[in-house]
Amino acid sequence: MENERSIDRPWRFLVALVSLHVFLWTLIPWLSRTALPLDTLEGLTWGHAWQWGYDKNPYLNAWISEIFGYAGEWALYFASSLCVAICFWAIYQLAKKFFTPVQSVACAFLLEGIYYLTISVPQFNDNVLELALWPMAALFFYNALAEQKTRDWLLVGLVLGLSLMAKYLAVILMLPMLLFLLINPDARVSFKRKGLYLSVIPFALLTVPHIVWLFQNDFITMTYAFDRAERAWHFTNHFKFAFKFAGEQLLALLPSVLLSLWFIQSRNKSEHLSLFKKQFLLFVCAGPFITIVLLSMVKGYALEPMWGVPLLAPLTLIIMAMWKPALTQFRFMGLFTSSLVLLLLVTTVYGISTAYSPFSSNCKATAYYPGPQIAARITQLWREHSDAPLSFVAGPRWEAGNVAFYSADRPQVYMEFNPRVSTWIDEDELREKGAVFVWQLNPGSSKGKPSDLQKRFPAMRILPAEVFKQGACDDYLGVAILLPSAKN
Numbered sequence: 001m002e003n004e005r006s007i008d009r010p011w012r013f014l015v016a017l018v019s020l021h022v023f024l025w026t027l028i029p030w031l032s033r034t035a036l037p038l039d040t041l042e043g044l045t046w047g048h049a050w051q052w053g054y055d056k057n058p059y060l061n062a063w064i065s066e067i068f069g070y071a072g073e074w075a076l077y078f079a080s081s082l083c084v085a086i087c088f089w090a091i092y093q094l095a096k097k098f099f100t101p102v103q104s105v106a107c108a109f110l111l112e113g114i115y116y117l118t119i120s121v122p123q124f125n126d127n128v129l130e131l132a133l134w135p136m137a138a139l140f141f142y143n144a145l146a147e148q149k150t151r152d153w154l155l156v157g158l159v160l161g162l163s164l165m166a167k168y169l170a171v172i173l174m175l176p177m178l179l180f181l182l183i184n185p186d187a188r189v190s191f192k193r194k195g196l197y198l199s200v201i202p203f204a205l206l207t208v209p210h211i212v213w214l215f216q217n218d219f220i221t222m223t224y225a226f227d228r229a230e231r232a233w234h235f236t237n238h239f240k241f242a243f244k245f246a247g248e249q250l251l252a253l254l255p256s257v258l259l260s261l262w263f264i265q266s267r268n269k270s271e272h273l274s275l276f277k278k279q280f281l282l283f284v285c286a287g288p289f290i291t292i293v294l295l296s297m298v299k300g301y302a303l304e305p306m307w308g309v310p311l312l313a314p315l316t317l318i319i320m321a322m323w324k325p326a327l328t329q330f331r332f333m334g335l336f337t338s339s340l341v342l343l344l345l346v347t348t349v350y351g352i353s354t355a356y357s358p359f360s361s362n363c364k365a366t367a368y369y370p371g372p373q374i375a376a377r378i379t380q381l382w383r384e385h386s387d388a389p390l391s392f393v394a395g396p397r398w399e400a401g402n403v404a405f406y407s408a409d410r411p412q413v414y415m416e417f418n419p420r421v422s423t424w425i426d427e428d429e430l431r432e433k434g435a436v437f438v439w440q441l442n443p444g445s446s447k448g449k450p451s452d453l454q455k456r457f458p459a460m461r462i463l464p465a466e467v468f469k470q471g472a473c474d475d476y477l478g479v480a481i482l483l484p485s486a487k488n
Helices: 010-032 039-046 060-069 073-095 101-113 126-147 148-168 170-185 187-192 193-200 200-216 219-229 235-263 275-285 285-298 305-311 315-323 331-356 370-383 397-404 426-433
Strands: 393-397 412-415 435-440 462-472 473-482
Touching: 010 073, 039 187, 039 315, 039 397, 060 126, 060 148, 060 170, 060 187, 060 285, 073 101, 073 126, 073 315, 101 235, 101 315, 126 148, 126 170, 126 187, 126 275, 126 305, 148 170, 148 193, 148 200, 170 187, 170 275, 170 285, 187 193, 187 426, 193 200, 193 285, 200 219, 219 305, 235 285, 235 305, 235 315, 275 285, 275 315, 305 370, 370 397, 370 435, 370 462, 370 473, 393 426, 397 412, 397 435
Parallel strands: 393 412, 393 435
Antiparallel strands: 435 473, 462 473
8 A cells, every 4th residue: 555655664663662662661660679579479489399380370480480580580570571572573473464564563553552561561470471372372373274384383282382381271262263273164174284283292292291290289270270260159240250351351452442543534445354364363363352251151250350461462453454544654653652652651650650659558569578688587597597508488478489589599488388289398308408487477476377387397496576677567577497307
């Protein structure tokens, strides 16, 4: 189109926006927070043990957290931003299968308006990983269907395997993909080609070790997943929960919809998509969102809002397909500028609100939790009693996780003092090497410490409570030390 031809190398603007996005969303959380977010600490706690599964999730999030964690806090914020950058890239590459290069860049610009790619990103977790993996899976799936190359099918199996090992929610993506394979006549050709069947190989290599682990650990991860989804026992709640979740997701998408207003009065009515492309958009891009809402409606599940993190990015292709805009240079630059302003505005608000949160009266905010100070003090207490490195810290996953990450000794975490959720912990080894026990403490009480803890570890020595400043509040921490068995 003549108007679009005047926009030289539109991808340059996308590279500029994404580069700035990665830089700001790495730097600002790192500078404004005093401790890592809860989910990030949890992933680090798991990953330090290198298991094939954990009590809440499969292994991918934990392993990647541990790898990036070696470089320090900033690298974990960078890991989240990198997932967002991959999401931008994959959506742009997928959009080029349906739209012009300028429209494809504009489609990627809309991602800047999605809440889950901005404010929630500093918390690196399984949901953020899916931000990168789901659009890649859709892209490779399209390539595999269009060209039937074995390489693309292997990539489909690889990315779907990784996605499932990040979070079981990936099933919500795989079901519409399978349905598309069965319904679309062009896609059904895949059943006659070897590529589809070869895709099972990388998928199995990634998932079978976890399945074996599940059998060995009473399917604890799957039990947690189903317990997390609250069931509705009244018929009307089936609709209430589904509509509430859908409304929350559409609200998170609203800024993207507002950005698309630059497309108004620029629709190109001469553009038409083939049946294959229309059905691909419906099943693979919109299908996961529709599937999870229908599942909630039928089964009565109350879904967590953050389960929608990977659902929204592909919907930008639906927005673009609805408008099919004939973008002038003015409208394209207006969209780019609006996306840039939105990025700067959101990061500024996030940085200021986080940096000044210690002065608020909210004592539960994790952004200014004194994790480094607590870890330094706990490590110091241990070294006052023992010359050996601190090998284990036991306690709630938040308090103990902070000690484990920020301590120079990087001890293993005995989460909740519970061997069921800390499958990597051998209590005999813990007694042999010693440990520090920590728990949240209310002044004048022992609340937080399990009543049977001293019976299980009779040689444990209760130390005076430690007090730390958390913003305007005092944070009391119960501490106990179990010296190595040779010294007890």
